[in-house]
Amino acid sequence: MDKPKISERDWLYVLAMTPGLGRRTIRKIGETAGSFQNAVDHWLMIGEELGLSVELVQQIDRKTNAAAVMPLLAKREASPIRFLCILDEDYPSLLRQIPDPPLTLFYRGDRKLLAQVAIGVVGSRKPTPYGRASCAYLVKELAQAGLVIVSGLAYGIDGEAHQAALAAGGKTIAVMGCGLNHVYPPRHRALYEKIESFGLLLSEYPPDTPPVPGLFPERNRIISGLGLGVVVVEAAEKSGSLITADCALEQGREVFAVPGPIFSLMSEGPHNLLKQGAKLVTRTSDILEELPLVYAGATDTAIADRKNSSSTTLSAEESVIVEAITYEGVHVDELVQQLEPHQRKNVHQLLIQLEAKGVLAALPGGYFARR
Known part of the structure; x- marks a missing residue:
C-alpha cells in the first residue's frame, strides 16, 4: 500500500509510536534516508541498509501505511496528552543542545x-x-x-x-x-x-x-x-x-x-x-x-x-518550641518530652502557627524542622 504524504513531525510521531523502535534507531533512519518521508517511501531498502530484523522491518511497513497512520494521528489529536518534537521551533532550546536530546516529548x-x-x-x-x-x-x-x-x-x-x-x-x-x-x-x-x-x-x-x-x-x-x-x-x-x-x-x-x-x-x-x-x-x-x-x-x-514582609514575630510560647527543634528535624512526641508540663498544652496549635509563619517545616511522619 502507498505511503501517505504527511509532515516530517508526523512521521517522527508514527515511528516513535512503533514498538521496538528507540530514539537512536529513529535518528539513524532519518540520517540514512535524509528525511522520514523518504525513509517510509523506500522503507524496505532503508531497513535492509540499517540491518534491522525482518520482523521489525515488516512491522514498520505495516505501521506506516495510510490505513494505520491516519487513525493514529486522529487519536493523537483527540488525546489530552499533547506532542512536541525536536523538529518544532518551540522545542526547548537548552534541551536541543545536550548530547542526546529526546526526539519526542509528550506532555500534559x-x-x-x-x-x-x-x-x-x-x-x-x-x-x-x-x-x-x-x-x-x-x-x-x-x-x-x-x-x-x-x-x-x-x-x-x-x-x-x-x-x-x-x-x-x-x-x-x-x-x-x-x-x-x-x-x-x-x-x-x-x-x-x-x-x-x-x-x-x-x-x-x-x-x-x-x-x-x-x-x-x-x-x-x-x-x-x-x-x-x-x-x-x-x-x-x-x-x-x-x-x-x-x-x-x-x-x-x-x-x-x-x-x-x-x-x-x-x-x-x-x-x-x-x-x-x-x-x-x-x-x-x-x-x-x-x-x-x-x-x-x-x-x-x-x-x-x-x-521580613511576613509575620516572624514570635510569642514566648512559640520561641520555646522553635528552640527545641533542630534543622535536622524532631518528632512531635520527642518535642513534647523535652517541654515542661505547662508548655505541652498547646503544642500542636503552636506548631501549626509556626509552620504558617514559615519558621518551621512540617515533614512526613510527624516530624518538624526549622527553616
Missing part, C-alpha cells in the same frame, strides 16, 4: 514552562528529616525567585521538591520515566494531578509505555538538560541521583550539592560531589549567584525582604 499541563528558566532538584528516595527540610527551604526560595523546579516525581526528595514549589506558588516540571498514561509511583497520583493543573508533566516515551527500571536513568538527562543546573539534596554513595549530576556535568550545567551530617549515609553522595568541585550550597544565594544576571537581584537581601 502548561507547555510554556519549557521556555522559562529552570533548575533541577534531585536526591534520595529515602531522605532524612534534615534532607526534606533542606529541600523545602531551598526550593521555596528558588521558586519565589522565579525559577521553575524540575524533578522526577519519585518518592523522597523529588516529591518534596514538587510539593515545595507548588506550595510556594511556583511552577514545577515532572519528568517521568514512563508514559503519561501511567502514574508512577502510584501513591503520587494526587501530586501527578496537581502538577498537571499547575505545572507540567513531561515524558519522552509514548503514553502507554510502562515504568521499566532502565528508563529512569535515561530520563535523568532531561531533568538536567531542561535547567541551568542541578541541586543534589542527600544521596547515597551509589544513588541514581548522581546519574543526574553526571548528566549535568556532561551537558555543561552547574552542579550544586547540599552538605549534610558526616555520619549520615545520605551525605556521602553530595560530599563526594563537593570533593569533585560541585558548588557547596547552604543558602539560596549560593545557587542564584551562579545563574544568569537576570537573577542577580534575587540575593540574600531580596530573600530577607520577603521573609
Whole structure:
C-alpha cells in the first residue's frame, strides 16, 4: 500500500509510536534516508541498509501505511496528552543542545514552562528529616525567585521538591520515566494531578509505555538538560541521583550539592560531589549567584525582604518550641518530652502557627524542622 504524504513531525510521531523502535534507531533512519518521508517511501531498502530484523522491518511497513497512520494521528489529536518534537521551533532550546536530546516529548499541563528558566532538584528516595527540610527551604526560595523546579516525581526528595514549589506558588516540571498514561509511583497520583493543573508533566516515551527500571536513568538527562543546573539534596554513595549530576556535568550545567551530617549515609553522595568541585550550597544565594544576571537581584537581601514582609514575630510560647527543634528535624512526641508540663498544652496549635509563619517545616511522619 502507498505511503501517505504527511509532515516530517508526523512521521517522527508514527515511528516513535512503533514498538521496538528507540530514539537512536529513529535518528539513524532519518540520517540514512535524509528525511522520514523518504525513509517510509523506500522503507524496505532503508531497513535492509540499517540491518534491522525482518520482523521489525515488516512491522514498520505495516505501521506506516495510510490505513494505520491516519487513525493514529486522529487519536493523537483527540488525546489530552499533547506532542512536541525536536523538529518544532518551540522545542526547548537548552534541551536541543545536550548530547542526546529526546526526539519526542509528550506532555500534559502548561507547555510554556519549557521556555522559562529552570533548575533541577534531585536526591534520595529515602531522605532524612534534615534532607526534606533542606529541600523545602531551598526550593521555596528558588521558586519565589522565579525559577521553575524540575524533578522526577519519585518518592523522597523529588516529591518534596514538587510539593515545595507548588506550595510556594511556583511552577514545577515532572519528568517521568514512563508514559503519561501511567502514574508512577502510584501513591503520587494526587501530586501527578496537581502538577498537571499547575505545572507540567513531561515524558519522552509514548503514553502507554510502562515504568521499566532502565528508563529512569535515561530520563535523568532531561531533568538536567531542561535547567541551568542541578541541586543534589542527600544521596547515597551509589544513588541514581548522581546519574543526574553526571548528566549535568556532561551537558555543561552547574552542579550544586547540599552538605549534610558526616555520619549520615545520605551525605556521602553530595560530599563526594563537593570533593569533585560541585558548588557547596547552604543558602539560596549560593545557587542564584551562579545563574544568569537576570537573577542577580534575587540575593540574600531580596530573600530577607520577603521573609521580613511576613509575620516572624514570635510569642514566648512559640520561641520555646522553635528552640527545641533542630534543622535536622524532631518528632512531635520527642518535642513534647523535652517541654515542661505547662508548655505541652498547646503544642500542636503552636506548631501549626509556626509552620504558617514559615519558621518551621512540617515533614512526613510527624516530624518538624526549622527553616
